[in-house]
Amino acid sequence: MTNLWRRHRWWLTPTLLIMPAAILFAVVILASSVESLWISLHEWDGFGPMRWIGFDNYRELFNDPQFYVSLKNNVIWLVMFMLAPPLGLAIALLVNQKIRGMRFLKSLFFIPLVLASVAVGVVFSWVYTPQFGLLAIIFRFFGATAPAVLSDEHFVTFAVVTAALWPQTAFCMVLYLAGLNNLSEDLIGAGRVDGAKGWNMLRHIVLPQLTQVTFIAIAVTVVGALRSFDIISVMTSGGPFGSSSVLAYQMFEQSIFSYRFGYGAAIASILFVIMAVFIVWYLTRIIRAEERGA
Amino acid sequence: MTFKWIEQASTRRTFLKAAGGVSAAALTGFSMPALAQSAEVTVIAAESNANALEVLRRIGADFEKQSGTKVVINNMDHEAHKTAIRNYLVAGAPDVCFWFSGNRMKAFVNRGLFDDISDLFAKEKYKDVLGATTGAVTVDGKQYGLPTGGTMWGMFYRKDVFAEHDLTVPATWDEFLAYGQKSKAAGLTPVAIGTKELWPAAGWFDQMNLRINGLDKHFALMNGEMAYTDATLKPVFDYWEELIKQGFFTPDHTSFGWQEAGAFLAQKKAGMMNLGAFVKYTFPEQDVEQLTFAPFPKIEGIDRYEEFSVNSVHIPANAKNKAGAREFLAFFYQPENLSAYLEPGGNVPPRSDLPASKDPLVNAAVESLKTVAGTSQYYDRDTDPDMAQAGLTGFQEFMAKPERRDAILQRLEGTRRRIFKI
Numbered sequence: 001m002t003n004l005w006r007r008h009r010w011w012l013t014p015t016l017l018i019m020p021a022a023i024l025f026a027v028v029i030l031a032s033s034v035e036s037l038w039i040s041l042h043e044w045d046g047f048g049p050m051r052w053i054g055f056d057n058y059r060e061l062f063n064d065p066q067f068y069v070s071l072k073n074n075v076i077w078l079v080m081f082m083l084a085p086p087l088g089l090a091i092a093l094l095v096n097q098k099i100r101g102m103r104f105l106k107s108l109f110f111i112p113l114v115l116a117s118v119a120v121g122v123v124f125s126w127v128y129t130p131q132f133g134l135l136a137i138i139f140r141f142f143g144a145t146a147p148a149v150l151s152d153e154h155f156v157t158f159a160v161v162t163a164a165l166w167p168q169t170a171f172c173m174v175l176y177l178a179g180l181n182n183l184s185e186d187l188i189g190a191g192r193v194d195g196a197k198g199w200n201m202l203r204h205i206v207l208p209q210l211t212q213v214t215f216i217a218i219a220v221t222v223v224g225a226l227r228s229f230d231i232i233s234v235m236t237s238g239g240p241f242g243s244s245s246v247l248a249y250q251m252f253e254q255s256i257f258s259y260r261f262g263y264g265a266a267i268a269s270i271l272f273v274i275m276a277v278f279i280v281w282y283l284t285r286i287i288r289a290e291e292r293g294a
Numbered sequence: 295m296t297f298k299w300i301e302q303a304s305t306r307r308t309f310l311k312a313a314g315g316v317s318a319a320a321l322t323g324f325s326m327p328a329l330a331q332s333a334e335v336t337v338i339a340a341e342s343n344a345n346a347l348e349v350l351r352r353i354g355a356d357f358e359k360q361s362g363t364k365v366v367i368n369n370m371d372h373e374a375h376k377t378a379i380r381n382y383l384v385a386g387a388p389d390v391c392f393w394f395s396g397n398r399m400k401a402f403v404n405r406g407l408f409d410d411i412s413d414l415f416a417k418e419k420y421k422d423v424l425g426a427t428t429g430a431v432t433v434d435g436k437q438y439g440l441p442t443g444g445t446m447w448g449m450f451y452r453k454d455v456f457a458e459h460d461l462t463v464p465a466t467w468d469e470f471l472a473y474g475q476k477s478k479a480a481g482l483t484p485v486a487i488g489t490k491e492l493w494p495a496a497g498w499f500d501q502m503n504l505r506i507n508g509l510d511k512h513f514a515l516m517n518g519e520m521a522y523t524d525a526t527l528k529p530v531f532d533y534w535e536e537l538i539k540q541g542f543f544t545p546d547h548t549s550f551g552w553q554e555a556g557a558f559l560a561q562k563k564a565g566m567m568n569l570g571a572f573v574k575y576t577f578p579e580q581d582v583e584q585l586t587f588a589p590f591p592k593i594e595g596i597d598r599y600e601e602f603s604v605n606s607v608h609i610p611a612n613a614k615n616k617a618g619a620r621e622f623l624a625f626f627y628q629p630e631n632l633s634a635y636l637e638p639g640g641n642v643p644p645r646s647d648l649p650a651s652k653d654p655l656v657n658a659a660v661e662s663l664k665t666v667a668g669t670s671q672y673y674d675r676d677t678d679p680d681m682a683q684a685g686l687t688g689f690q691e692f693m694a695k696p697e698r699r700d701a702i703l704q705r706l707e708g709t710r711r712r713i714f715k716i
Contacts (some may be wrong), residue, residue, distance in 0.1 A: 047384050048405055060712075065705075129554075130546045148546035151694070239490065240548035241691035256377050258680040 033272065040265035046255070050262075057266035066242050067267070070250045073157045074226065074274070077246060080161045081168060081225035085217040088172025089210075093202075095173075096180050106177075112167040113174065121234035124163035125150065128235075150236055153243035160244055164231050168224055172217045179213035180206075212289075219282055226275055247271045334364045335618045336388040340375035345638035353635065357625045363618050383407040387610035389619040395430035395441055395606040396671040397516075401679065402608075408438045409609040414620050418627070427644045430604045430671070439606040440627055443641025445570035446659035447497060447601035447672070448587035455482070455562050455584075463588045467533070470591040474542050477565040484542045486564030487693075488555030492686035495693050496673035498568055499685075500601055502530045505593040509668040512599075516676040518714030522706040531703075533593065535696045548694055570603075571640045571655045585655065589662065597667035603675055604644065684709040 005012070040057055042050040061067050095106045112120060127134040130148040139146035149159040183206060191205040207214075229248040232238060238245035238253060245253070247267055255264030337354065341347040347369055354365035368388070370378060379393065383402060393399060402408050415421060415437045421428050424441065431439040449463075456463070459480040464470035474484040489495045503512050506529050514520040515527075537543065544555060544564065556576030558564040567573060568590065574582050589598065607626070609619045625631065633648045642659045643651070651657055663669075673689075674682035688702045710716070 047380055047407075128549070130549055148549050151546040151548040237490065237492075239492070239687075239690065240694055241687050253683070258683045260680060 036265045036268050039262055040269045042262045044261045045259040046261045053262070057263050060263070061266050061270070066245065066250060069242060070245045070247045073244060073246045076157050077161055077225040077228050078222065080158070081165065081221050084165055084168040084172045084221050085214060087169045088217065089176045091169065091173045092176035092180060096177060109170055109173055111170070113170040115167065117164070117167060117231050118234050120163055120167055121231040125235045128159055151240055153240060156236060156240065156244040160232055160235050163235065164228060168221060171220065175213050175217050176210065179210045183209055215285065222278055226271070333362065334366060335390060335615055335622045337365065337367045337390040338382065338388045339367060339369045339392045340372045341369055341392070342372045343639045346635055349635045349638065353626055353631050357622055360625070361621060363621070365622060383610050383612065387612035389609065389613040389615045390607060390622060391610060392442070392605065392607050393439070394675055395439060395604045396675050397677065398675050399431065399439055399606060399608070400433055403433045403438045407611050409611045409613065409616060410436045410438060411609055411620065412436045414623065418624055423645045423647050425646060427604060431606055439608040440623060441604045441606050441644035443636045443639060444602050444604040444644060445572065446642050446663060447501070447568065447570050448589055448662070449566045449568055450559065450573050450585060450587045451566045452559065452562065452584045453586055455565065461565065464591045466591055467593045471540070473565070474540060478541065483544050483558065483564040484566065486555040486558040486567040487543050487547050488550030488552045489547045489690045489693060490549060490551045492690050493674055494552055494555070494568070495689035496686050497601065498534070499530070499689050500670060500673050501568060501590040502534055502593070503527070504599040504601070504670065505590060506530050506533070508596045509599040509670060512670055513676070518678065518681065518710055518716070522703045522710055531692070531699055534692070535699070538693060538696050543693065548690060571659065574640065574655065587655070587658070598665065599668045599670065600663070600666045601672055602663065602669035603671040605641070678713050681709060681713050
């Protein structure tokens with residue numbers, strides 16, 4: 001027995017150690033993804049019998065104007081969220097200087113990260129409230145009337161993304177602050193000897209060392225943009241009339257409120273395909289980086 | 295740094311053993327209540343009013359004392375319960391659960407998830423005291439639940455605001471338009487509405503359709519038998535558009551929930567509001583006595599129909615202790631228990647033999663209901679849930695962008711055809 005264990009230990013130990021994670025991943029992620037795909041080919045209300053309808057859900061989805069509104073909003077989220085890494089970097093560079101009181105400033109910028117995104121959503125919807133909100137008060141100070149941004153189908157998504165950008169920027173700032181602490185003093189010193197300062201120092205010496213951090217910041221931001229849901233639910237419930245909905249929210253709405261799990265699963269599958277494109281890019285980057293490292 | 299592997303191993307082993315023991319206990323623990331099932335009734339409630347919940351718990355304790363059957367009351371968040379019920383009715387049903395009558399109940403009855411309690415109705419002679427309300431819990435001549443409390447919808451207003459600005463309660467359409475002009479001149483929004491949660495816009499549609507086309511046509515639409523593009527609906531949207539164009543409603547209403555809109559009424563910034571008596575929760579306590587209501591103004595010369603949504607309590611088909619559940623319901627439904635439960639929430643009692651409420655709004659609603667020719671429940675309770683979701687969004691869009699009427703109605707008609715398979 002001990003002999004058998006000793007002979008197979010080299011592969012049994014890692015297998016046993018990986019097993020819990022692998023089983024969890026298989027059940028929670030893989031199996032449910034496959035089941036979602038399977039459900040998306042049916043008409044199903046969530047508890048009755050499932051009825052096979054082939055690709056009808058997808059056919060209907062591609063004729064659904066709401067789907068394109070949600071998709072467009074997902075794109076707006078993605079593009080606007082890309083502001084978070086550069087903004088985070090800028091703030092990180094600003095607060096990374098050794099000036100008295102910077103610690104306090106740093107913690108101020110850090111605050112939104114501590115708040116639950118639901119709380120951020122509620123606070124911002126108060127800011128946007130017509131007539132009484134902070135925005136309305138600021139506009140009134142300049143003698144203007146603030147637009148009711150959450151009631152306007154063209155502004156609403158931008159208003160919601162702005163709210164979500166606040167904690168996201170703080171998150172990127174923290175990532176960059178960590179990265180700035182790990183800069184090689186030697187390289188900076190060498191650069192200084194060669195006469196680099198200001199913009200040149202940043203562009204050619206600091207930024208190249210932050211590539212890995214930037215990569216992580218972008219990856220986290222993309223994922224954050226695609227899975228945006230809670231803040232939309234709190235601020236607008238996808239409204240007015242669906243104009244701030246995104247795919248994740250539309251999926252939830254169709255499944256839970258309209259009792260259309262098949263249709264919801266079809267939306268989820270499309271979202272999965274979009275995510276998959278990004279995940280493939282992310283994985284190839286990581287694998288390539290690891291190969292270079294090894 | 296050195297690691298003492300041997301010592302570590304023993305502690306890890308004890309940890310693993312302990313963890314294993316805990317999870318095993320948890321697994322067996324789940325099946326333990328099975329022993330106590332025969333003498334237990336589990337209830338799932340979704341009561342957001344703390345006082346009403348307290349009364350419900352007291353009724354449960356009283357029943358326990360009287361019958362020896364243990365009553366377990368689990369209260370859920372009101373909104374979360376709406377989605378959770380679909381899981382627990384199938385997967386792990388309680389013996390009694392609270393829900394809504396009408397179409398929302400029917401959705402579960404059709405899937406065989408609610409128990410037929412016609413026997414309880416016959417035994418306790420509920421039909422004699424419930425009268426027409428029995429219809430709200432009846433499907434194909436059988437009863438599937440007990441109506442608990444109802445919400446009567448109407449135009450709520452503050453007596454002091456109406457007196458201050460010399461406004462009169464509009465009874466007809468022309469009076470309503472005149473009221474609008476007068477209240478606007480007084481600096482009030484004629485009608486407070488918040489459509490962020492969508493449903494208030496659908497309620498407004500219901501009121502107008504009931505006044506213009508009557509109950510039968512309204513139900514034809516709710517049951518998917520009438521097209522949304524039907525010519526009979528045209529005047530409804532014409533009248534509605536007239537109000538929108540004249541600025542009757544709260545500006546930017548899609549930014550406000552019903553509670554914020556209710557605050558406009560409470561703060562004397564708006565004249566009237568279409569809601570149930572629960573609008574009083576947005577009022578400071580000392581102002582509640584100023585609150586009263588009138589029926590929606592008459593438009594066409596037809597009988598008066600009102601919206602009256604009735605909550606209900608049911609026995610799931612998968613309940614384990616159905617006999618105990620019936621006993622508990624019969625106890626809960628005794629006049630003194632039922633009225634005590636309804637009192638804090640200000641709901642209209644379904645039984646005709648309950649004592650008069652201390653809440654004048656409830657008594658006014660009871661009186662008003664006696665003069666009504668028929669009732670609907672509410673748009674999202676009367677029609678298919680999928681249709682309701684599309685309709686609610688459509689009506690909100692119409693209120694914000696009335697010029698899109700045709701596109702909205704076309705879209706709703708497409709949804710109706712898909713859902714009712716036409």
